[in-house]
Amino acid sequence: MVRQDYMKKLVIVLVVSVFTATLVGCANMETRAKRRAGIKQGLAVGSAAGYAACDGKPRCVIAGAIVGAVIGGFIARHLTAQDQSNIAHMLDNTRSVAPMAWCSGSNAMSHDVRGLQCGNTNKVIASPGPMIMQPSGMQCRTTKTEVLLANGTIENADQVICKGEDGKWHEQVADDQTA
Numbered sequence: 001m002v003r004q005d006y007m008k009k010l011v012i013v014l015v016v017s018v019f020t021a022t023l024v025g026c027a028n029m030e031t032r033a034k035r036r037a038g039i040k041q042g043l044a045v046g047s048a049a050g051y052a053a054c055d056g057k058p059r060c061v062i063a064g065a066i067v068g069a070v071i072g073g074f075i076a077r078h079l080t081a082q083d084q085s086n087i088a089h090m091l092d093n094t095r096s097v098a099p100m101a102w103c104s105g106s107n108a109m110s111h112d113v114r115g116l117q118c119g120n121t122n123k124v125i126a127s128p129g130p131m132i133m134q135p136s137g138m139q140c141r142t143t144k145t146e147v148l149l150a151n152g153t154i155e156n157a158d159q160v161i162c163k164g165e166d167g168k169w170h171e172q173v174a175d176d177q178t179a
Helices: 002-027 032-053 058-091
Strands: 122-124 139-148 154-163 169-174
16 A cells, blocks of 8 residues: 555656646746756756655655656757757758749849749758769859749759859759849
């Protein structure tokens, strides 16, 4: 009977520790320093939950602290990896290709001869290919791009994009020329 009560309390400690570590980890995801603080808070809350649930028995306090720290560490590691992925995504300015400035006229909805709709940003949907240096010194790469056609449909197409003088990526028009 005593063992069953002890196990029930230990399960309560584990559940409370997981819950608090998750809350603390999610609430402190802005910076790594805050995440570290979140892990420490998870450790403290887990050990306090263990103390309260098991009338201060050392095993429950230790179990709560360990579970809180482990879950908090897992959450922090996941959030750190997610932050790094988001930063890499933001720094990769090939994710969207600048509108084709070579389209004729000032009307944003005018069309070029190949049917691409001007004035829209084409979204790169696959990782860019390797960088290719053109004879002119321009940096270009091939990408799988979501292109908006004149009839309003979206098509996935291979597209060569080059970095223009403005620092943005543009669709390659001919040989070395970009938008």
